[in-house]
Amino acid sequence: MFDDGVEFMDTSDTPCSWFYKAECGVWQRVEDEPFSFMSSAQLETYYIRNPYGVINMTTAAGHFQINLAASIQVNLNTGQTRQIKRTFLTENGFRCKCVDLSPPPPAHWENLDPKQPYQVLILTKLQNKTLTSLNQAFPLRRHTSEYQAIECFVRNIGLLDEPIDSIFRIQNKDLWELFCRKKIQLMRIKGQSAIEEQNLFHGTRAENLHSISTFNFNCRLSDSKRGLHLYGKGTYFAKYASYAFNYSKKTNWGTKIIVLARVIVGNYTQGHEDYCTPNDDQDECIYDSCVDDPIFPKTFAIFDSNQIYPEYVLQYRCTYNFQ
16 A cells, blocks of 8 residues: 555545436426435435446326436336436536526537527438528538437337438527427426327428428418318328328429427317317416327327427438328
């Protein structure tokens, strides 16, 4: 043993705290969450007992699983995950009030210009086919992991086999902040730590894309401008891209357009053509969206545009003579 006059601190009894990564990207103590799933002391007890263990629990906010080895918490109701970590407690600790902060843009957004109403990044395999109606485009990028992940989702979940010409990522900081704020508001109102969000498809015309990218979908169209509204007078999204494809009008250059959006579906109920909100005329807001089938929903009607973030535009070549 070396004795160089340095006294080492024994940290064996130093208390540890547990943190989760909040939506704002800042690490926050589990005790500071309004609907805390477990305290640091409880998590530490489990960790010391088995640092590779998996904890399953049911709380008022839903069913959760904590994987200590992977350092993640999973909401088994929604499938949403978030990171957790164990660290030595600092002198004063810290807490982040995410609800008081402006939600940051997603980490994969690039070259964000706050002076622009929106920006578009083109992800494509073909250079000679770009959507001219979205003219605020970033330099072309191809064969990225983001492109491949979206393509895989469209094929395997969206069940659409039509060849993709290009994918456009929409970067609109204002719409993103409204979407995040709406999610936080609904969780607070309902007393939940999570609310169901899905990636859903919407077929549209190319000439609508500038308005959608700037102002979002208009969920309050007049009846004269609406098509069929079997499940309520809102904006419709489909679980399957193959279904949304049928509602997309072919462009002059022979392609079709589908928007892939993040949608807060929350608690949903059977829709009706006369509904103007998911709760009809009831004062109590129990439901957040209407569907075609509450058990196996394939179509969602959304009545509040803040529950939608139009994230990607998919441009397809038509292999058949669709209209």
